[in-house]
Amino acid sequence: MASVLVPFAQGVEEIEFVSVVDILRRAGIEVCTAALGDELIVCGRSGIRIQADARLDEVLDRAWDMVVLPGGLPNAHILRDDARVRALVERLHEAGRMVAAICAAPTALAAYGLAAGRRVTSYPACREEMEQLQPDAVYVDDAVVEDAHLVTSRGPGTALAFALRLVARLCGEDKAAQLRAEVVAE
Amino acid sequence: MASVLVPFAQGVEEIEFVSVVDILRRAGIEVCTAALGDELIVCGRSGIRIQADARLDEVLDRAWDMVVLPGGLPNAHILRDDARVRALVERLHEAGRMVAAICAAPTALAAYGLAAGRRVTSYPACREEMEQLQPDAVYVDDAVVEDAHLVTSRGPGTALAFALRLVARLCGEDKAAQLRAEVVAE
Numbered sequence: 517m518a519s520v521l522v523p524f525a526q527g528v529e530e531i532e533f534v535s536v537v538d539i540l541r542r543a544g545i546e547v548c549t550a551a552l553g554d555e556l557i558v559c560g561r562s563g564i565r566i567q568a569d570a571r572l573d574e575v576l577d578r579a580w581d582m583v584v585l586p587g588g589l590p591n592a593h594i595l596r597d598d599a600r601v602r603a604l605v606e607r608l609h610e611a612g613r614m615v616a617a618i619c620a621a622p623t624a625l626a627a628y629g630l631a632a633g634r635r636v637t638s639y640p641a642c643r644e645e646m647e648q649l650q651p652d653a654v655y656v657d658d659a660v661v662e663d664a665h666l667v668t669s670r671g672p673g674t675a676l677a678f679a680l681r682l683v684a685r686l687c688g689e690d691k692a693a694q695l696r697a698e699v700v701a702e
Numbered sequence: 703m704a705s706v707l708v709p710f711a712q713g714v715e716e717i718e719f720v721s722v723v724d725i726l727r728r729a730g731i732e733v734c735t736a737a738l739g740d741e742l743i744v745c746g747r748s749g750i751r752i753q754a755d756a757r758l759d760e761v762l763d764r765a766w767d768m769v770v771l772p773g774g775l776p777n778a779h780i781l782r783d784d785a786r787v788r789a790l791v792e793r794l795h796e797a798g799r800m801v802a803a804i805c806a807a808p809t810a811l812a813a814y815g816l817a818a819g820r821r822v823t824s825y826p827a828c829r830e831e832m833e834q835l836q837p838d839a840v841y842v843d844d845a846v847v848e849d850a851h852l853v854t855s856r857g858p859g860t861a862l863a864f865a866l867r868l869v870a871r872l873c874g875e876d877k878a879a880q881l882r883a884e885v886v887a888e
Contacts (some may be wrong), residue, residue, distance in 0.1 A: 530720045531862070531885075538716050538748040538858065549750070557743075557753060562724040564735070565753035567743060640886065659886075672724065673887025676717070676859060699717075700826065700845075701859025 518545045518581040518686040523572050523601055525552040529588030530560040531672035532618050536584050539679035542695055543687050550575050552598055561588040576600055582686065583608055587619020587639060587671065596624035605630070609665070614685060616667040618678050625666065626650040635663040639671050676701055704731045704767040704872040709758050709787055711738040715774030716746040717858035718804050722770050725865035728881055729873050736761050738784055747774040762786055768872065769794055773805020773825060773857065782810035791816070795851070800871060802853040804864050811852065812836040821849040825857050862887055 520540055524533055533549075540547045551558050551568035559565050583605055585595050595601050601624070609615055609630050617625055622638040625631050626649035635654045638646050643655055659674040660667065660681045667685065669678035680701065684692035696702055706726055710719055719735075726733045737744050737754035745751050769791055771781050781787050787810070795801055795816050803811055808824035811817050812835035821840045824832050829841055845860040846853065846867045853871065855864035866887065870878035882888055 530724050531717070534716045534720045534750060535858075537750055538746075541748045560724075562727045564720060564723055567751035567753065671886035672721075673862060673882070673885040676862075696859070699859040700857035 519578070520545055520547045520582045520584060520686075521550060521575065521578075521580045521604070522547060522584045522586065523550045523552060523595060523604075524558060524568070524586055525591045525594040526559055527561045527588050527594075528558060528566070528586050528591040529619055529672055530562055530564045530566070532588065532675045533560070533566065533586040535675035535679045536586065536682065539676065539683060539695060539699070540686075542698065543683040543691055545683070545686055548575055552594060552601070561591070572600060576604060580604075580608065580613070582614040582616060582682070584682065585617040585621035585624055587617075587621045589620055592620035592623065595621060596627050602628055612665055614665045614667065614682075616678070616682055618669040618675060619671045622646060622668045623649060625668070626653060630666065634666050635661050636666065636668045637661040637670055638668060705764070706731055706733045706768045706770060706872075707736060707761060707764075707766045707790070708733060708770045708772065709736045709738060709781060709790075710744060710754070710772055711777045711780040712745055713747045713774050713780075714744060714752070714772050714777040715805055715858055716748055716750045716752070718774065718861040719746070719752065719772040721861035721865045722772065722868065725862065725869060725881060725885070726872075728884065729869040729877055731869070731872055734761055738780060738787070747777070758786060762790060766794065766799070768800040768802060768868070770868065771803040771807035771810055773803075773807045775806055778806035778809065781807060782813050788814055798851055800851045800853065800868075802864070802868055804855040804861060805857050808832060808854045809835060811854070812839060816852065820852050821847050822852065822854045823847040823856055824854060
């Protein structure tokens with residue numbers, strides 16, 4: 517069974533966060549949600565309080581198959597500027613494991629220099645920041661963009677497609693198609 | 703400003719719940735999430751723990767403009783069988799205020815007899831139960847179905863369209879179109 521870590525902080529976009537965790541768990545993937553701060557309960561950008569499974573420090577060193585960075589502000593900036601998140605993402609990247617980000621969170625991948633020469637996307641309003649951080653990335657306007665082990669997406673409206681794409685990568689296209697029908701996404 | 707109550711309990715479908723609360727709050731609508739039990743923190747069907755804004759008893763008697771019943775099991779059955787939820791839904795229904803439900807939750811409307819002669823939908827697997835509870839309802843397979851002040855929808859994959867439809871009803875089509883673009887749902 518694949519294992520996925522979803523770090524998050526204050527201002528997380530709730531639809532993006534919940535879509536990833538819900539859909540991946542429906543696929544039988546082990547998902548751990550990890551709060552960056554000391555408090556397990558984190559308030560999202562729309563005021564919904566979500567309780568994390570763990571604090572980031574407690575689960576940082578496990579051998580995760582994938583890390584997913586949800587969007588929403590200030591969450592995406594807190595993730596980007598956190599040295600532990602950066603080291604985690606770089607560790608997975610160097611090991612050829614999957615790194616995924618949606619909305620404002622792909623700016624973290626650009627800030628770390630991981631989008632060099634890669635096809636990526638983000639929340640439309642973050643495009644300029646992406647291009648300033650990493651001029652040699654190839655910015656694409658598609659809902660979900662894959663390049664090697666990087667998967668990026670645009671916002672709450674693309675979160676379900678993003679989550680189903682991650683299932684396809686971890687569990688195969690048949691599992692993703694089965695889940696798409698199960699959640700009435702067709 | 704319109705005011706909307708979202709009662710919920712153990713096993714709530716997280717994408718459905720969060721999509722409604724997030725999108726309606728983005729539209730400037732006052733949304734109160736209310737736990738049916740004593741505990742404010744409620745565990746969803748995919749294991750995500752969400753903290754309610756209030757306990758149902760504390761907010762039941764306010765003059766709500768709309769009630770939205772999210773799906774997920776056992777949440778939808780707990781809602782259906784709760785006398786307070788039934789009285790609340792019947793009170794809004796009789797006052798011509800909006801009542802909305804998604805996934806397994808439209809079965810509550812059928813159980814209360816409110817779907818008589820109305821076009822309604824639900825999670826596909828709940829169709830038979832809907833038709834048994836209310837043979838004179840008109841079951842429709844669309845993602846979102848409206849009939850007078852009843853709005854029903856099918857599952858996590860239709861939750862965003864459902865939430866945007868509720869915004870259109872409460873704030874107008876322009877606001878819904880603006881939000882659809884803001885969340886990159888086009």
